[in-house]
Amino acid sequence: MRGTGRQAILDAAREEFGERGYAAVSIRDIARRAGVSLSAMYHYYTGKQDLLHALVNGSGQAYFDSCRKELESAGDDPGEQLAAVVRATVRYRAEYRLESSLTLAEWRSMSEEQLEEFRGRQFDGTRMFKEIIEDGVDQGVFRTPHPQDARRGVIAMCNAVAQWYRESGEESVDDLAERYVELALVLVEYRPAARRSRPAKSSS
Numbered sequence: 001m002r003g004t005g006r007q008a009i010l011d012a013a014r015e016e017f018g019e020r021g022y023a024a025v026s027i028r029d030i031a032r033r034a035g036v037s038l039s040a041m042y043h044y045y046t047g048k049q050d051l052l053h054a055l056v057n058g059s060g061q062a063y064f065d066s067c068r069k070e071l072e073s074a075g076d077d078p079g080e081q082l083a084a085v086v087r088a089t090v091r092y093r094a095e096y097r098l099e100s101s102l103t104l105a106e107w108r109s110m111s112e113e114q115l116e117e118f119r120g121r122q123f124d125g126t127r128m129f130k131e132i133i134e135d136g137v138d139q140g141v142f143r144t145p146h147p148q149d150a151r152r153g154v155i156a157m158c159n160a161v162a163q164w165y166r167e168s169g170e171e172s173v174d175d176l177a178e179r180y181v182e183l184a185l186v187l188v189e190y191r192p193a194a195r196r197s198r199p200a201k202s203s204s
Contacts (some may be wrong), residue, residue, distance in 0.1 A: 008035065008036065009051070010051070014099075016033055022052065022109065025091055026048075030048075049114075049131065052110065056110075056118065058191055060121045062092070062126075066092060067089075077119075077192070078136030078139060078142060079141055079185060079192060081183065082133065082185065086158060087177040089159070090195065093160075094176065097195045100159070126151075129155055130151055133188055133197070140188060142188040142190055143160045143190075144188050150188045
């Protein structure tokens with residue numbers, strides 16, 4: 001069931017952009033699908049660019065909220081922290097595939113102010129991974145000699161989910177997220193503190 005007002009317009013824009021592409025959709029198409037008049041549409045949004053920004057910005061906020069929630073239960077271990085943000089990123093890319101695709105394909109349609117905001121979120125997301133991986137290296141639980149390459153690999157792997165994942169597939173988002181956690185920990189060469197500090201067996 002479609003919502004009313006602002007949410008109905010956002011839902012309609014999301015559906016129209018997903019089915020036909022940003023360039024092919026008009027404001028009139030969105031208003032018709034939302035079941036509102038053009039005047040009601042313009043009461044909430046100034047045009048397609050404003051709607052694009054609202055969709056991308058809203059999903060971005062949802063991503064960081066998810067990361068914070070996952071990190072709350074991760075504790076101090078960098079391995080658990082990395083697992084937390086990988087889970088959040090995979091779920092976000094699977095659940096917000098359209099917004100991810102729109103961001104990549106239509107970023108030129110954003111205003112300079114909107115682009116600056118978007119790039120700020122990108123920086124914050126990259127910094128989150130970077131700080132966790134650097135902390136893991138400093139603590140000796142991430143053994144990779146190439147932390148920046150590992151960080152780029154983990155982020156690229158997670159982001160690519162938006163390009164191929166389909167809800168109709170056999171694999172659940174949770175199962176996929178856990179597999180990507182395993183892959184991410186391999187990339188950083190995770191060695192948990194308990195395993196690292198275990199005394200060697202006697203040869204006698």
